[in-house]
Amino acid sequence: MxxxxxxxxxxxxxxxxxxxxxxxxxxxxxxxxxxxxxxxxxxxxxxxxxxxxRDMDELGLTLVDECGLALRQLLRQARQRIESGGSIIRVSIETFMQFVADNTATFRLLLQERSGRSRSFRLAVVREIDHFKAELEDYLVNEQSFTRELAELQSDTIAKIVFSAGADCFDVDEEEREIITEKTILQVRLVARGAEATRRLLKRES
Amino acid sequence: MxxxxxxxxxxxxxxxxxxxxxxxxxxxxxxxxxxxxxxxxxxxxxxxxxxxxRDMDELGLTLVDECGLALRQLLRQARQRIESGGSIIRVSIETFMQFVADNTATFRLLLQERSGRSRSFRLAVVREIDHFKAELEDYLVNEQSFTRELAELQSDTIAKIVFSAGADCFDVDEEEREIITEKTILQVRLVARGAEATRRLLKRES
DNA sequence: TCTAATAGCGTACACCTGTACGCTGAATGT
DNA sequence: ACATTCAGCGTACAGGTGTACGCTATTAGA
CATH class of the missing domain: 1.10.10.60 (Homeodomain-like)
Structure with a gap:
């Protein structure tokens, strides 16, 4: 057996x-x-x-799924590491960038098929990115007490920034990648600060 | 003759x-x-x-160039329209989204080849996006008196958001596209507010 | 008016593609 | 021990691919 x-x-x-x-x-x-x-x-x-x-397409979808799964697991591990202190933004983004560096091929597939190929491909990719957003959104609501609405807007923005930054890492060496990582951290902080300011603004109005 | x-x-x-x-x-x-x-x-x-x-590649590069050129011209026109009053953010993003709707094929090519194909393709696409960022950055420095550094960070962030949003419009109908447009406007405002807060923060420190 | 240049055509070739079909040998279940 | 299952193979075929080569007809230039 x-x-x-x-x-x-x-x-x-x-x-x-x-x-x-x-x-x-x-x-x-x-x-x-x-x-x-x-x-x-x-x-x-x-x-x-x-x-x-059945197809090459079926193989491709498998690749997309595996890539998304691996990314999610990695980020979940990272988040646990954070619970014992440390900047969530920094750790998460550094983890993400390391993932992209280690899985360039499949991550490139992910981004490429996001806007091309067959509809099923695109949906699969969107699903993976949505997973990413959902986990971030929950974190913002539960740990940072943001409104659902503002958390949604924020997580979507951050996802766009981070995935784009991942794409920027394809051609570059490790040194350049660190520069991009630092830049991305600043950008996400920019968004977080904007969201914070917006929250205060809304509170004052009510 | x-x-x-x-x-x-x-x-x-x-x-x-x-x-x-x-x-x-x-x-x-x-x-x-x-x-x-x-x-x-x-x-x-x-x-x-x-x-x-010479190649199909040469044809492809021509398409990328033409797409970028058309986009830039359109946005420049939009900016002139703004000088006679109106929200820059709203008008620019609405123009951008309209462009994506009208030129879906080539814009899709742009985003697809951004992270794939030959190096020369990728460089061509990066060049087009850099044009976009540069014009935005100059605007932020000249009209909004931002530091070069903060303007650069901000324009890069906005470019990432806007181009990603463009990609989100591929499969959707006009109604959905308007929703995405409004969302993108909110997101860019989030970034603008974050940049504003950062500027104040830096001023207070010095 | 005569000559050179050239956009477009047709033929031809070697190569690569997906996949239909039937076979084989080893692992499996009884 | 025996029958069944099935992963993997080899052959074969029709169709698509890029492009080399030489021709033709029209325009450009002298």
């Missing part, structure tokens, strides 16, 4: 996923990489691909 | 550009559209393509 068979299947499935990620990291966008080449790099015959995925 | 020959050449060149834009607006990313199909839609033989562009 070891499932020696299922184990092997899972192994080549992962080989396909890795192959796709490698070819992605090179230069080509996802849409320009071919079933045959992916299969070749994974070390199986082209036709065997279909034992694991 | 009418240049009857050059005129015809320019005409088919435009036909190629239009054909590419059409095929882009459909569903396919730029990398997945082919020289042959573009030539077919433009009504010329595949091999005649080379009389106008």
């Amino acid at each position: 070891a499932g020696i068979r299922a184990k092997q299947k899972e192994k080549t499935r992962q080989a396909l996923i890795n192959a796709a990620m490698n070819q992605l990291s090179a230069e080509n966008g996802f849409s320009s990489l071919s079933l045959r080449e992916v299969a070749r790099e994974a070390g199986i015959a082209p036709t065997s691909f279909y034992r694991h995925f | 009418a240049g009857i020959r050059a005129k015809q050449k320019e005409k088919t060149r435009q036909a190629l550009i239009n054909a590419a834009m059409n095929q882009l607006s459909a569903e396919n990313g730029f990398s997945s559209l082919s020289l042959r199909e573009v030539a077919r839609e433009a009504g010329i033989a595949p091999t005649s393509f080379y009389r106008h562009f």
Whole structure:
């Protein structure tokens, strides 16, 4: 009952996923990489691909899901680390940027397919970003006592800033990446300060 | 000296550009559209393509340039309209969103190739966004008396927000687009308020 | 008016693509 | 022990791709 068979299947499935990620990291966008080449790099015959995925698209969606999942887990870990003191903004953004550096290929896929390809791709990406926003929003409401409305506006803004900053890291070396990270921290603080000012403004009115 | 020959050449060149834009607006990313199909839609033989562009890439870069140029001109016009009174933020963002709605195909190309394809593509896109930021930054320094440093931070933030919001408009209808526009206006005001608060903070320190 | 330049065409070629089909050998369940 | 399942293979095919090459007809320039 070891499932020696299922184990092997899972192994080549992962080989396909890795192959796709490698070819992605090179230069080509996802849409320009071919079933045959992916299969070749994974070390199986082209036709065997279909034992694991219906399409290349199905493989792509898997990549998007995995990328989003990994990011969420990482950020949740980071948030726990914060509970023992430290700036949430700094730790979160540093974690995020490190993730982008470690998973450039899939993160690039995420951003690229956000505004292209098939509708299902776009929806999948939006879903991942929404997860990110929702967790941030809850934090702002529960820990910082923001209104739901203002928290929503704020988290959406921060998500836009952070994901864009992630995209800025693609071509650059580590030194430059640190500069971008510091800049992003300042930008998020700018937003936080704006939100704080807005909150006071609304309180005074009422 | 009418240049009857050059005129015809320019005409088919435009036909190629239009054909590419059409095929882009459909569903396919730029990398997945082919020289042959573009030539077919433009009504010329595949091999005649080379009389106008070395590559598909060269055509793509042309599209990026044209898109950026059109956007800049539009925003400059909008800014002139503002000089006779009106909210800069509102007018600029509404103009921007209208542009995205009218030029979805090329704007999508812009954002897509921002994080993919060849390096030259990415650089071209970055250049266009930098134009956008530079004009905004100058405005903040000259008209709003911000420090260069704070203006730079602010314009970069706003550019990230606005371009992301543009991407959010791709799939949606006009009603939804107006909602996004209003939201974006609020977000940019958030940043402006944060920058204002930061400026006061710095002034008090010195 | 005569010559050079050139936009566009048609043919041809080598290459790559997705996938239909049927087979094989090993793991599985009985 | 035996029958079933199924991951992976090889062959095959039709269709799409970029582009090299040489031709034609029209315009530009002398």
